[in-house]
Amino acid sequence: QLFKIAAIPGDGIGVEITDATIQVLNKLASVEGSFAFEFNNFDWSSKAYLERGWYMPDDWQDQLRENDAIYFGAVGWPNVPDHISLWSMILPIRNEMNQYVNVRPTRIIQGTQSPLSQCQTKPRDLDWVVIRENSEGEYAGQGGTTHGHSDHAIATEVAIFTKVGIERIMRFAFETAKSRPRRKLTMVTKSNAQRHGMVLWDKVFHQVAKEYDGVVDYDKMLVDAMTVRMVNRPETLDTIVATNLHADILSDLAAALAGSIGIAPSSNLDPTRENPSMFEPIHGSAPDIAGKGVANPVGAFWSAAEMVRWVGKGRLDHIADGLMTAIENVCGAGTKTRDMAGTANTKQVTDAICSEVEKV
Amino acid sequence: QLFKIAAIPGDGIGVEITDATIQVLNKLASVEGSFAFEFNNFDWSSKAYLERGWYMPDDWQDQLRENDAIYFGAVGWPNVPDHISLWSMILPIRNEMNQYVNVRPTRIIQGTQSPLSQCQTKPRDLDWVVIRENSEGEYAGQGGTTHGHSDHAIATEVAIFTKVGIERIMRFAFETAKSRPRRKLTMVTKSNAQRHGMVLWDKVFHQVAKEYDGVVDYDKMLVDAMTVRMVNRPETLDTIVATNLHADILSDLAAALAGSIGIAPSSNLDPTRENPSMFEPIHGSAPDIAGKGVANPVGAFWSAAEMVRWVGKGRLDHIADGLMTAIENVCGAGTKTRDMAGTANTKQVTDAICSEVEKV
Ligand SMILES: CC(C)[C@H](C(=O)O)[C@@H](O)C(=O)O
Ligand SMILES: CC(C)[C@H](C(=O)O)[C@@H](O)C(=O)O
Numbered sequence: 001q002l003f004k005i006a007a008i009p010g011d012g013i014g015v016e017i018t019d020a021t022i023q024v025l026n027k028l029a030s031v032e033g034s035f036a037f038e039f040n041n042f043d044w045s046s047k048a049y050l051e052r053g054w055y056m057p058d059d060w061q062d063q064l065r066e067n068d069a070i071y072f073g074a075v076g077w078p079n080v081p082d083h084i085s086l087w088s089m090i091l092p093i094r095n096e097m098n099q100y101v102n103v104r105p106t107r108i109i110q111g112t113q114s115p116l117s118q119c120q121t122k123p124r125d126l127d128w129v130v131i132r133e134n135s136e137g138e139y140a141g142q143g144g145t146t147h148g149h150s151d152h153a154i155a156t157e158v159a160i161f162t163k164v165g166i167e168r169i170m171r172f173a174f175e176t177a178k179s180r181p182r183r184k185l186t187m188v189t190k191s192n193a194q195r196h197g198m199v200l201w202d203k204v205f206h207q208v209a210k211e212y213d214g215v216v217d218y219d220k221m222l223v224d225a226m227t228v229r230m231v232n233r234p235e236t237l238d239t240i241v242a243t244n245l246h247a248d249i250l251s252d253l254a255a256a257l258a259g260s261i262g263i264a265p266s267s268n269l270d271p272t273r274e275n276p277s278m279f280e281p282i283h284g285s286a287p288d289i290a291g292k293g294v295a296n297p298v299g300a301f302w303s304a305a306e307m308v309r310w311v312g313k314g315r316l317d318h319i320a321d322g323l324m325t326a327i328e329n330v331c332g333a334g335t336k337t338r339d340m341a342g343t344a345n346t347k348q349v350t351d352a353i354c355s356e357v358e359k360v
Numbered sequence: 361q362l363f364k365i366a367a368i369p370g371d372g373i374g375v376e377i378t379d380a381t382i383q384v385l386n387k388l389a390s391v392e393g394s395f396a397f398e399f400n401n402f403d404w405s406s407k408a409y410l411e412r413g414w415y416m417p418d419d420w421q422d423q424l425r426e427n428d429a430i431y432f433g434a435v436g437w438p439n440v441p442d443h444i445s446l447w448s449m450i451l452p453i454r455n456e457m458n459q460y461v462n463v464r465p466t467r468i469i470q471g472t473q474s475p476l477s478q479c480q481t482k483p484r485d486l487d488w489v490v491i492r493e494n495s496e497g498e499y500a501g502q503g504g505t506t507h508g509h510s511d512h513a514i515a516t517e518v519a520i521f522t523k524v525g526i527e528r529i530m531r532f533a534f535e536t537a538k539s540r541p542r543r544k545l546t547m548v549t550k551s552n553a554q555r556h557g558m559v560l561w562d563k564v565f566h567q568v569a570k571e572y573d574g575v576v577d578y579d580k581m582l583v584d585a586m587t588v589r590m591v592n593r594p595e596t597l598d599t600i601v602a603t604n605l606h607a608d609i610l611s612d613l614a615a616a617l618a619g620s621i622g623i624a625p626s627s628n629l630d631p632t633r634e635n636p637s638m639f640e641p642i643h644g645s646a647p648d649i650a651g652k653g654v655a656n657p658v659g660a661f662w663s664a665a666e667m668v669r670w671v672g673k674g675r676l677d678h679i680a681d682g683l684m685t686a687i688e689n690v691c692g693a694g695t696k697t698r699d700m701a702g703t704a705n706t707k708q709v710t711d712a713i714c715s716e717v718e719k720v
Contacts, residue, residue, distance in 0.1 A: 082552035083552055083558075083559055085552075087555060091553070115478065115592065116475050116477070117477040138554065143518075143556040143557060145559075148560070150523075151524070153522065154522045155521045155557040155560040156521070156556060156557055157498075157519040157521075157557040158503075158518050159517040159518075159519070160514065160516055161514070161517075162514045163513035163514070164512065190605065190608075191443055192442035193446060193498070194503075194605075195443035195447060195501070196503035196504050196505055196515045196516060197503060197515040197517040198517065199441075199515070200508070223608075224612035225612060225644075227587070227609060227613035228613070228621050231613070232616060245554075248550075248583075249583055249584050249609060252585060252587050252588050253587035253588070253591070256587060256591040284585075
C-alpha cells in the first residue's frame with residue numbers, strides 16, 4: 001500500500017525535522033515491507049512568501065486533497081508578522097480541511113524528566129491527552145479594528161461557539177476517554193466570566209455527557225484552576241477537552257510539565273476522513289537554533305507515529321508503537337538533544353532511532 | 361487616621377477568612393496606634409441572593425464609595441450558576457469602580473515549597489508580579505446567544521480592546537517594573553492567532569515601551585509559550601503584563617508554581633483614586649471546606665497587607681512589611697494549614713500571626 005503524504009516543512013527548524021521525519025518514515029516502510037510513502041514536498045514558507053508574495057497557491061486545497069495526510073513542520077519567521085504567516089497557512093489548512101479536532105497526547109517518556117518533583121519517579125502519573133477544539137471559538141478569526149490610528153482605537157476579537165462545533169468535539173473527547181484505560185474526561189471552561197459562548201459550551205457538554213453516564217467518569221474545571229490541578233495533582237487527570245485557546249495554553253503547559261516541549265506531537269484530524277488530516281509537532285520554528293542541526297526531532301517523530309496510526313486505520317498501530325518504543329529506547333539510553341539534557345544533534349538522534357527501528 | 365473599609369465576606373470560606381483578616385487588621389492598628397480601621401460589613405452573598413433575589417442593592421456604588429477601600433472574601437456557590445453570581449458582584453465592582461489594574465504578586469514565602477524541583481532551595485528565583493488588565497478584553501461581557509435551544513445554536517464572546525485601556529495598563533506595568541530591583545517586564549500576547557485585538561495590544565505596547573527604552577528591560581511572549589517559560593525558566597521573569605483572561609490563567613499557574621494558591625493576593629486598583637480599590641485573595645469560595653475553619657487565611661492577610669500599602673499611600677509600608685514578616689515567620693515555623701502541608705486551622709494561624717505582629 002502506498003500512502004501519499006504532503007510534506008510542508010515550512011520555516012526554521014521545521015525544515016530540519018521534516019527531513020529527519022521523512023528518513024524515519026522511509027525506514028519504517030522498508031523494514032516492514034508491506035507499505036510505502038510517497039512524499040510530495042510543498043515549499044510553502046515565510047521565506048518563499050517574501051520572495052514571491054504568497055504562501056500557498058490558489059489551488060492549495062486541491063493539491064492537498066490529492067494526499068492521504070499532511071505532514072507539517074513549523075511556520076513563523078521574524079521578518080513576517082506572525083498573524084500574517086499563521087493566517088496564510090496553518091490556520092486556513094486546519095479550517096478548510098475540516099480538521100476540527102486537535103489531539104495532543106502528553107506523557108513522560110524515557111529520557112525526559114518532569115520539572116515537578118513529585119512526578120520524577122513515577123512517569124505514568126502524568127499521562128494525558130488534550131482534545132482541542134480546532135475549528136471555532138477564539139480562533140474564529142472574526143473581529144476587527146476601528147479608528148486604528150487614533151487615540152480612541154478599538155479592536156475586537158469575536159469568539160464563535162456553535163452547538164454543532166461543540167457537540168462534535170465533546171463526542172470525540174468522550175470517545176477518546178472511553179478508549180483509554182482510565183475512562184476519565186475533564187472538561188475545561190471559563191463560563192463564570194465568559195457568560196455567552198462558554199455557557200453554551202457547558203450546556204452541550206452536559207447533554208453529551210448523559211450518553212456516557214456510567215461509561216466515562218467526567219468532571220468540569222475552570223481554566224485558571226485547571227493549571228493548578230495540572231501542577232498539583234497530575235495523576236488525577238487523563239483526557240482533557242477544552243476550547244481552541246484554552247487548549248492551546250494547556251497543551252503547552254502539559255508538555256512543559258512532562259519535561260519537554262520538543263517531544264510533544266499534535267494531530268489535526270478531520271474525523272470524517274473527507275479531507276487529509278495534518279500532523280505537526282507542537283513546537284514552533286525556533287529561529288534561534290534554526291539551521292544548526294540541533295533541533296529535537298522527537299516531537300516530529302511522535303507526530304509521524306500518530307500519522308501512521310491515522311492513515312493505517314488501525315492496521316499499522318504496531319508500526320507506530322514500534323517507532324515509539326525505538327524513540328524511548330534511544331532517548332532512555334541517552335542519545336538526545338540539549339533540551340532533553342543530552343548532547344546529541346538532530347542527525348545523531350535520527351540515525352540512532354533509524355537503527356533502533358530495525359530491532360524493535 | 362481612620363480608614364473606612366467596606367468588608368464583603370461573600371460566600372464559603374470568604375466569610376471565615378474575612379473574619380480572620382479583620383482580627384489581624386485591628387491588631388495591626390492597635391499595635392501601631394496612629395491609625396484605625398472602621399469596617400462596614402456588607403452581607404452581599406449567594407446565600408442572601410437566594411433569599412431575597414439580589415446580590416447588591418440599587419445604590420451599591422454610593423455605598424461602596426463612602427469607603428477608602430473594599431475588602432472582598434470570595435463569591436460563588438454551587439446552587440447559583442457562576443456566571444450569575446460573578447456578574448452580579450465581583451465583575452460589576454471591578455468595572456464600575458474603575459479598577460482597571462489587577463496586581464498579583466507571587467513568590468515563594470517561608471513555609472511554602474515550590475513543586476518545581478529547581479526552585480525549592482532558591483526561593484527568590486521565583487519572584488513575580490502579574491499585572492492583569494482588569495476592565496476590558498475577554499471580560500468585556502459582550503456577546504450573546506442565538507437559536508439557543510436549537511441544533512444550530514450559536515453563541516459569541518466579544519473581547520474588546522481599546523487604545524485607552526491598553527495604554528494605561530502598559531504604563532502601569534512599566535512603572536511597576538521600573539520600581540522593582542530587576543526592572544524587567546514581559547508582555548504576553550496571542551497576536552499570532554488573534555489578529556485584531558491582540559495586534560492592537562502589541563502595537564500600543566511597543567509605543568509605550570519606547571518611553572522606557574534603557575530604563576526597563578522588556579520582552580514579549582506568546583501566552584502558550586509563556587507557560588513553558590514559567591515552568592522551565594522562572595528566574596528569567598519579573599513583572600508580567602497580560603490581558604484579563606491570559607493573566608487570570610497565568611496568575612493561577614504562578615501561584616501553583618510558587619507552592620500554594622491559598623497564599624496568593626490580588627489588588628484591584630483604580631489608580632486615579634476616584635473610587636475605592638478592592639483587595640481579595642485569588643482563591644475562590646471553596647465549598648468543599650467552607651465552614652470547617654480550616655481555610656488558609658494567608659492569601660487574605662497578604663491582600664490586607666496590600667490594602668494597607670494602598671490606603672497608606674506609602675506612609676504605612678512598614679506596617680504592611682511587618683505583617684508580611686509575621687506571616688513568613690509563623691508559616692516558616694510550621695504553623696500553617698493543610699494546603700501548605702501543615703496541620704493548623706484558620707484560628708491557630710490567625711492567632712499566631714496576631715502575636716507575631718507584636719514582635720516584629
Ligand atoms: C502557531 C499557532 C497559530 C498555533 C496555535 O496557537 O494554534 C500553535 O501555538 C499551536 O499550538 O499549534
Ligand atoms: C471569580 C472569577 C470571575 C475571577 C476571574 O476570573 O477574574 C477569579 O478567577 C479571579 O482570578 O479573580
